[in-house]
Amino acid sequence: MLMNNKVCVEENDTDLKKVEEALKVISRSGVNFVILSLEDGPKKFSQIMAETNLNPGIVDRSLKALMELGLVSKKAGKYELTDKGEKMLGVIKSIFDVVKENS
Secondary structure, eight states: OEETTEEOHHHHHHHHHHHHHHHHHHTSTTHHHHHHHGGGSOBOHHHHHHHHTOOHHHHHHHHHHHHHTTSEEEETTEEEEOHHHHHHHHHHHHHHHHHHHTO
16 A cells, blocks of 8 residues: 555555565575566476576475465476466566666
């Protein structure tokens, strides 16, 4: 909730903690590569590893964290972005655009 362009902290403390947790997860090494890899559709673990050139530990940790946030789901042995994950992909792309503008 916005109040005079400021977040009303008292009423949204829980929401702010969720935002902080999501930002912590997507800022981890490799997580954005995993999200971007899933942009084209569901993929097996090995496909994500091959596309991202990340080691299995990082891919595993990233996928687990993304599933906990509800950004990724696993169906029939393949990982895919959820609707929430698609929204986060848009946020990440927007951040990339801002960073490119300032480079």
